[in-house]
Amino acid sequence: MDTGIALNNSEQKAPPAIPAEMRAAVLDGVGFSHLRVRKVITPRPGPGQMLARVDAAGICTSLIKLIEQGSAHSLLSGWDVSRFPVVLGDEGSVTLVEVGAELRSRYHPGERYVIQPAVDTAPINHRERYKEQGKGVSKVALGYTLDGHLAEYILVSEEVLAAGCLLPLPDSSLPFAHAALSEPFSCVISAQDHHVHLTQSDALKPRGVTKGLKRGGVTVILGAGAMGRMHVALAMSYHPRAIVVADLVESRLELVRTFFGPKAVTDGILLRTLNPSSRGLQSVVSELTNFAGADDVIVAVGSRKAIADAQILLGRGGVLNLFGGLKKGEDVVDFDTGLVHYKEINITGSSGGSPWDIARTLELMAGKEIDAGGHIAQIGDLEHVPEFLARIKAQTIDGKAVVYPHRRTSEIRTVKSWSAQDEWEYLK
Secondary structure, three states, X not given: OOOOOOOEOOEOOOOOOOOOEEEEEEEOOOOHHHEEEEEEEOOOOOOXXXXXXXXXXXXXXXXXXXXXXXXXXXXXXXXXXXXXXXXXXXEEEEEEEEEOHHHOOOOOOOOEEEEXXXXXXXXXXXXXXXXXXXXXXXXXXEOXXXXXXXXXXXXXXXXXXXXXXXXXXXXXXXXXXXXXXXXXXXXXXXHHHOOEEEEOOXXXXXXXXXXXXXXXXXXXXXXXXXXXXXXXXHHHHHOOOEEEEEOOOHHHHHHHHHHHHHHHHHHOOEEEEEOOOOOOHHHHHHXXXXXXXXXXXXXXXXXXXXXXXXXXXXXXXXEEEEOOOOOOOOOOOOOOHHHHHHHOOEEEOOOOOOHHHHHHHHHHHHXXXXXXXXHEEEEEOHHHHHHHHHHXXXXXXXXXXXXXXXXXXXXXXXXXXXOHHHHHHHHO
């Protein structure tokens, strides 16, 4: 099968001629009935823009919220999708195929990049489509008002470049699918970067601050779904002495043990998994800490009960991270202020990453400290986007789904992991 992309990721074939039309996953209203994979005009870049080929794209859970809200979604800022349909997709890896005249001294066809989808800049193009001509809009996003990755090609606009959101790959041999997952991993990096611990070597000396999970401490992760397992992967890079992972689904815990167990042994980290319905999580944490409590607790699931249960796990000076979002109207949770006051705990959260987080993720991938392949569960064609989203919504897929927009297939392939060799075989 000749897909026109690399037979291995360090040797690019000459790109085919850019077609007048391309396939794209398009939203033109509210609800799944308004999501279709169809032919659209292939964008062509202006002087300050570029066109990139989408080599691989991930399917993000956040797409469900966008589809169900349509133009009411906050990131659309008044953009009417029924008049101006949007191309979805915030996760992907790309190769430049056409560079605008003003950019040719800096960028060249064949170069590989990842685009940070959260673009922290005011809209530059199509301001008339936003409410009040874009006044007050300070952030735009790929897959929302900027074209997304669930297409054969993507326009790299002025907004992306102005916000520093085009990140080069540090290693051109990174698999397309792995690089595409740098966005969800970047959200995890941002989240753990929000952990702050006070240090004080002597009572008469000023306090210092360390950022990230406590080295040599005890980390608890509630939720072992796709994002929870990414938290486990990154947590290991901080070298806590123990990581406790809790989930009600045994198959998820088995994935944690299988994928992370050997590395935990090598790194000298005690990895414990448990189903809190069969054994009390607090007793396990007390056992590991001699009743002192955990140093870092990450709630990687959208559950009010999980947040409530997490509070009592923390030790003095610990950090509680509310990573899993709650639905609007269900997002008010009771806190024991006595724990916050007397144990001096910090409560933090984050929503998405920054360009630095993407760059850091790519460095960790290139350095083999993160294996994105173990987080990939299903592979398919662009045409499978609606089916993948239906599976994600029904929670019948445990892991990330990735599509290769330029490879045509009727098969959805279920995998336990997805390596560079797997990708090479699939695309050759």
